[in-house]
Amino acid sequence: MSWIRDSSLNWFHLLFVRLLRCGRVPEHVAFIMDGNRRYARKNNVEKLEGHSKGFDKLSEVLQWCLDLGIPEVTVYAFSIENFKRSEEEVNGLMELARGKFKRILLERETLNEHGVKIRVIGNLSLLPPDIRKLVAEVELITKDNNKAVLNVAFSYTAQDEMTYGTNLILNGLANDSISTEDLNLKLFSKCLYTRGSKHPELIIRTSGETRLSDFLLFQGSCSYLYFADVLWPELSAWDLLWAVFKYQHVCQTLDNMAKILQNNNTLSKKGAQFLKSINENHINELHSTVKS
Numbered sequence: 001m002s003w004i005r006d007s008s009l010n011w012f013h014l015l016f017v018r019l020l021r022c023g024r025v026p027e028h029v030a031f032i033m034d035g036n037r038r039y040a041r042k043n044n045v046e047k048l049e050g051h052s053k054g055f056d057k058l059s060e061v062l063q064w065c066l067d068l069g070i071p072e073v074t075v076y077a078f079s080i081e082n083f084k085r086s087e088e089e090v091n092g093l094m095e096l097a098r099g100k101f102k103r104i105l106l107e108r109e110t111l112n113e114h115g116v117k118i119r120v121i122g123n124l125s126l127l128p129p130d131i132r133k134l135v136a137e138v139e140l141i142t143k144d145n146n147k148a149v150l151n152v153a154f155s156y157t158a159q160d161e162m163t164y165g166t167n168l169i170l171n172g173l174a175n176d177s178i179s180t181e182d183l184n185l186k187l188f189s190k191c192l193y194t195r196g197s198k199h200p201e202l203i204i205r206t207s208g209e210t211r212l213s214d215f216l217l218f219q220g221s222c223s224y225l226y227f228a229d230v231l232w233p234e235l236s237a238w239d240l241l242w243a244v245f246k247y248q249h250v251c252q253t254l255d256n257m258a259k260i261l262q263n264n265n266t267l268s269k270k271g272a273q274f275l276k277s278i279n280e281n282h283i284n285e286l287h288s289t290v291k292s
C-alpha cells in the first residue's frame with residue numbers, strides 16, 4: 001500500500017466537500033488512530049494485521065484531507081507508553097514502521113511532486129538505530145516541501161515533548177544564547193517537536209475512547225475534540241466530513257476563546273536567533289544520524 005493514492009471519494013462525498021469548503025476548513029487536523037487491536041480481535045485476525053489495516057486507513061485519510069484542503073495533519077502512531085506492550089507486538093510494529101518509512105524513500109519523487117513534508121515527532125533516541133536513520137532520511141529529503149505537512153508522532157508523548165522543549169531552553173539560558181527576558185510561550189511553542197506549526201483546530205480520536213492520552217497537550221489547548229465511535233480501520237469519509245462539519249459549527253466560539261487565551265508574545269531578537277540555531281542543530285543532527 002502506497003503513501004500516495006487516488007482519491008476514494010465518490011461524487012456524493014465530493015458534493016459535501018464542496019459545501020464544507022465554503023466554510024472554514026481547519027488548517028491542521030490531528031488524529032489519535034485508536035482501535036487497530038480491537039479491529040483485529042473483532043475480525044479474528046492477528047494484531048499486526050489490524051495495525052497494517054490501520055496504516056492503509058492512514059493513507060486513505062491523508063488523501064481525504066488533501067481533497068478537503070487541509071494542509072497539515074498530525075497522527076499519533078506510537079506512544080512512548082506503547083513500548084510497554086509485549087515484545088512481539090512492539091517488534092512487529094517496528095517492522096511495520098520500517099517497511100512504511102522505506103516505502104516513503106521509494107516514493108520520494110511522488111511525495112516531492114506533491115510537495116509533502118514528512119516529520120517524525122517524538123523521542124527518537126528510544127527507537128532502534130536503523131529506524132532512527134530512516135526517519136532522519138525521510139525528514140531530510142522532504143524538508144523543503146511546503147504544500148502539505150504530515151507529522152507522524154512516533155515514540156511520542158506530550159510530556160516528553162515538553163521536557164525536550166524545556167531542556168532546549170535551559171541549555172540556551174546556561175550558554176547565554178538567551179536570557180530570562182527572552183522567555184515566553186511563543187518561544188516555548190517553537191521549541192516543541194512541532195516547531196511552531198499552527199496548532200491543530202481539530203483533534204479526532206476514534207474507537208469511542210474520550211481521552212487525549214498525552215497527545216499534543218500544549219498545542220491542543222483550543223482545539224475542538226471530536227470522538228468518533230468507530231475503530232480506526234473502519235473510519236469512513238463521512239466520519240471525517242462530519243467532524244469537519246461539527247467543527248465549523250463551533251469554530252467562531254473557538255476562535256474567540258483562542259483570542260482570549262492566545263499569548264500576544266513576540267519573539268525577541270535573541271529568541272529568534274536562538275531558534276535559528278536550534279533548528280540548524282536539528283538538521284545537523286539528522287545529517288549525522290543518516291551518516292552514522
Ligand SMILES: *[C@@H]1O[C@H](CO)[C@@H](O)[C@H](O)[C@H]1NC(C)=O
Pocket residue numbers: 123125126160161163164165167
Ligand atoms: C528520551 O528518552 C531518553 C531515554 O529514556 C531519555 O533519557 C531522554 O531524557 C528523553 N528525551 C527527552 C527530551 O525527554
Ligand SMILES: *[C@@H]1O[C@H](CO)[C@@H](O)[C@H](O)[C@H]1NC(C)=O
Pocket residue numbers: 259260261262263264
Ligand atoms: C491578546 O490580545 C487580544 C487582542 O488585543 C486580547 O483580547 C487578549 O486579551 C490578549 N491576550 C492576553 C493573554 O493578554
Ligand SMILES: *[C@@H]1O[C@H](CO)[C@@H](O)[C@H](O)[C@H]1NC(C)=O
Pocket residue numbers: 168169171172175177277278281
Ligand atoms: C546553546 O544551547 C542551544 C540549545 O541546546 C544550542 O542550540 C546552541 O547551539 C547553544 N549555543 C552555543 C553558543 O553553544
